[in-house]
Amino acid sequence: xxxxxxxxxxxxxxxxxxxxxxxxxxxxxxxxxxxxxxxxxxxxxxxxxxxxxxxxxxxxxxxxxxxxxxxxxxxxxxxxxxxxxxxxxxxxxxxxxxxxxxxxxxxxxxxxxxxxxxxxxxxxxxxxxxxxxxxxxxxxxxxxxxxxxxxxxxxxxxxxxxxxxxxxxxxxxxxxxxxxxxxxxxxxxxxxxxxxxxxxxxxxxxx
Amino acid sequence: xxxxxxxxxxxxxxxxxxxxxxxxxxxxxxxxxxxxxxxxxxxxxxxxxxxxxxxxxxxxxxxxxxxxxxxxxxxxxxxxxxxxxxxxxxxxxxxxxxxxxxxxxxxxxxxxxxxxxxxxxxxxxxxxxxxxxxxxxxxxxxxxxxxxxxxxxxxxxxxxxxxxxxxxxxxxxxxxxxxxxxxxxxxxxxxxxxxxxxxxxxxxxxxxxxxxxxxxxxxxxxxxxxxxxxxxxxxxxxxxxxxxxxxxxxxxxxxxxxxxxxxxxxxxxxxxxxxxxxxxxxxxxxxxxxxxxxxxxxxxxxxxxxxxxxxxxxxxxxxxxxxxxxxxxxxxxxxxxxxxxxxxxxxxxxxxxxxxxxxxxxxxxxxxxxxxxxxxxxxxxxxxxxxxxxxxxxxxxxxxxxxxxxxxxxxxxxxxxxxxxxxxxxxxxxxxxxxxxxxxxxxxxxxxxxxxxxxxxxxxxxxxxxxxxxxxxxxxxxxxxxxxx
Numbered sequence: 001x002x003x004x005x006x007x008x009x010x011x012x013x014x015x016x017x018x019x020x021x022x023x024x025x026x027x028x029x030x031x032x033x034x035x036x037x038x039x040x041x042x043x044x045x046x047x048x049x050x051x052x053x054x055x056x057x058x059x060x061x062x063x064x065x066x067x068x069x070x071x072x073x074x075x076x077x078x079x080x081x082x083x084x085x086x087x088x089x090x091x092x093x094x095x096x097x098x099x100x101x102x103x104x105x106x107x108x109x110x111x112x113x114x115x116x117x118x119x120x121x122x123x124x125x126x127x128x129x130x131x132x133x134x135x136x137x138x139x140x141x142x143x144x145x146x147x148x149x150x151x152x153x154x155x156x157x158x159x160x161x162x163x164x165x166x167x168x169x170x171x172x173x174x175x176x177x178x179x180x181x182x183x184x185x186x187x188x189x190x191x192x193x194x195x196x197x198x199x200x201x202x203x204x205x206x207x
Numbered sequence: 208x209x210x211x212x213x214x215x216x217x218x219x220x221x222x223x224x225x226x227x228x229x230x231x232x233x234x235x236x237x238x239x240x241x242x243x244x245x246x247x248x249x250x251x252x253x254x255x256x257x258x259x260x261x262x263x264x265x266x267x268x269x270x271x272x273x274x275x276x277x278x279x280x281x282x283x284x285x286x287x288x289x290x291x292x293x294x295x296x297x298x299x300x301x302x303x304x305x306x307x308x309x310x311x312x313x314x315x316x317x318x319x320x321x322x323x324x325x326x327x328x329x330x331x332x333x334x335x336x337x338x339x340x341x342x343x344x345x346x347x348x349x350x351x352x353x354x355x356x357x358x359x360x361x362x363x364x365x366x367x368x369x370x371x372x373x374x375x376x377x378x379x380x381x382x383x384x385x386x387x388x389x390x391x392x393x394x395x396x397x398x399x400x401x402x403x404x405x406x407x408x409x410x411x412x413x414x415x416x417x418x419x420x421x422x423x424x425x426x427x428x429x430x431x432x433x434x435x436x437x438x439x440x441x442x443x444x445x446x447x448x449x450x451x452x453x454x455x456x457x458x459x460x461x462x463x464x465x466x467x468x469x470x471x472x473x474x475x476x477x478x479x480x481x482x483x484x485x486x487x488x489x490x491x492x493x494x495x496x497x498x499x500x501x502x503x504x505x506x507x508x509x510x511x512x513x514x515x516x517x518x519x520x521x522x523x524x525x526x527x528x529x530x531x532x533x534x535x536x537x538x539x540x541x542x543x544x545x546x547x548x549x550x551x552x553x554x555x556x557x558x559x560x561x562x563x564x565x566x567x568x569x570x571x572x573x574x575x576x577x578x579x580x581x582x583x584x585x586x587x588x589x590x591x592x593x594x595x596x597x598x599x600x601x602x603x604x605x606x607x608x609x610x611x612x613x614x615x616x617x618x619x620x621x622x623x624x625x626x627x628x629x630x631x632x633x634x635x636x637x638x639x640x641x642x643x644x645x646x647x648x649x650x651x652x653x654x655x656x657x658x659x660x661x662x663x664x665x666x667x668x669x670x671x672x673x674x675x676x677x678x679x680x681x682x683x684x685x686x687x688x689x690x691x692x
Binding site: 089 | 346348349350351352354355356358359374402403404405407482
């Protein structure tokens, strides 16, 4: 029996929905692919045709959230923002879409976005990283820089962003407001670096 | 002269420092330990421990200001011919660093600095300008940040919540900023928005401050200092709860009728949360702008009257101190009314505290010295006046008498613009501080700021009011139970 494209799509969505429910309920580590298949009403083998692992499932959700976040960001931009503000809007829009997944994201992001060399590279993680950095570069270039910042600066940015994500997944404050402050500080710091402007806030040794 | 040349710069600096530092007679009589602490700090880089440190004393303005504040503080402790020497930077740097470690607490320090700026005779004119520009600066929020706060608090963007909303803030608040907006029902409002996560910064910085002071802790009054710090922390944290502030504001508003010409702005509950406070916008200006318009004596007296009525009514009926009476909290309205805003820093007295204050007031008015001394001793947390050092008792009494002076003076009008009166108050406070006779219930931190802050404003206004008449009128409500609506 041939499965239509539409049916395949629906199955994909169902699998992800059930997976998300389970991840939130039992945590990422403790959910098994068997559980997910069962919940989605599929045989395990069938399910693997759609998603080779639960990591892939989780990162697909993450990428979907980031995609929606990007759309939100484009829609919300007014064009009047300065660089720091625009970057903030971008990151905040992404996190807001990521919010429903927060309860289980820690271990997922750790595996998929780890900056340390791994035996198997997570494709979806790579896609997320590349997509994010491309967007950031585009934003920066829009703000009057002659060229995109080099790999050192982008590396710094990515470290800051990973730090933000890590903090956010564990942030106990209401609405993760402390992460918001962290984003603010991190971005102001980053923008200072690439602007080459050190304000008098620099801590030079007196005398 | 020769002996001085022989000394190294460092030992000269130490000497100067030792000279001007307050001495703790019990454990650090020569001030050596404190001096060492400050020198140690000035020779090291202080690690960034809390978020707000990135704003390292905020702008250059703030750093310069803190430096001047430090200079001023020290100059109060030294005699005239050393002032010039004190201008040398070595100790300014040390003091800067010391204040720099305080992160948010510099907000409290800043508020003191601000208060000092409102005591124009106390600080040389050229510093007052700079100091008054200094208020605690929570980092400014760009509109994108404001939007995020709104999405969290209301689930909608600002432009969806209000009919119109200014993207640019029109005023800074100690923990955030204020935007103008218009409700869908048409009212003009002021929307105060708090910078995310600031409560944690407060806790972290006060903890740092306690640690910093630890080496000096082995004094009889250390527990008292700790209690005061705890009280300050409480108050600062209270300021982070805008719902609390809204509730204070609503209660205070009920006290005044249109005839009083004092107005506390209406709170719009539907647009208030813990982090966002929406109140009626009052059109008018603050003290500086008001004075720049060269108001007549009659006009100044009018506002002094209103200020006295406003603060007293709240004091007598609700038993509250408005613990932060700085010029930014009063609006001189175009229609001649006085607006009272910002109830973030309100200290409500317990019944016990209220009773003691009433006792003190009565003893003063009845010129009953023995009773007065007993009440004063109690306020300083002694069992009786005989337990106090005679000098301490004398100095504290002088301070309390100054507070009560407008009650005692004959005549219809009391002139708060009288320089001699004002300077006596300042000297008295400084003496208490210098001699370290500051032990007392933490309540007096706030009552001092209340009395001082209020009078400083009236001093700058050169205003007079019918003090006794107002007092009689407002204290007719004197009873042990505060009036609650």
